Amino acid sequence: MKYEELLKEKKMKITKGRMAILNILEENNKSLTAEEIYSLLGEQDNDVNLSTVYRTLELFDDKDIVDKLFLPEGCYGYSLKRxxxxxxxxxxxxxxxxxxxxxxxxxxxxxxxxxxxxxxxxxxxxxxxxxxxxxxxx
Missing domain, CATH: 3.30.1490.190 (Ferric-uptake regulator, C-terminal dimerisarion domain)
Structure with missing residues (x-):
């Protein structure tokens, strides 16, 4: 399912930042922290700040788009729900x-x-x- 369709199905606005975060999660087969996602976003020259990444990941968790895992490092990791x-x-x-x-x-x-x-x-x-x-x- 294309991400635009997924966001529409979940009644979410399609934004450049949300699409970029979804693409990063798709490209990785491991859970990523918000900081790791933010760092990878920076490599792609996106205009998304760290607080936006956190808010987006929480929204994705609420909408059942990602799995949120508590990692041994004491923070949360996120991966796309399969x-x-x-x-x-x-x-x-x-x-x-x-x-x-x-x-x-x-x-x-x-x-x-x-x-x-x-x-x-x-x-x-x-x-x-x-x-x-x-x-x-x-």
Whole structure:
């Protein structure tokens, strides 16, 4: 879906800054902080300030356009919502980031049947060591 159509569908105004932020998020397969997005915007000579980036990302989160993840660095990372919900897996050694499928559907079924709870929100923080770092340490 083109971003113009997405913004129209979400009843949002199409602006140069919003389009630029969406393009940066599309080009990256990892979550980006507002500061990282702002830095990448600067490389493209866009007239968007950091506070606009923050406001736009919050709006995108409210409109369910991005996934907002709390990162180990103590800030939020943003990535475009894809067809399926994913979580961030980060290597403890090289900080490589990989998005992995969310296992919550299976967990939710167990919790619902055994405890009678319906999960309304969740957060999963995953850490490990990537194959490259594992090979280096052997």
């Amino acid at each position: 067809d399926d919900h994913k979580h961030l897996l980060k290597c403890d050694m090289c900080s490589k980031e990989v998005l992995v499928p969310c296992p919550i559907k299976q967990i939710q079924e167990i919790i619902n049947s055994e405890a009678g709870f319906k999960i309304t929100e969740h957060s999963i923080k995953l850490h490990g060591i990537c194959d490259e770092c594992n090979k280096k340490n052997k």
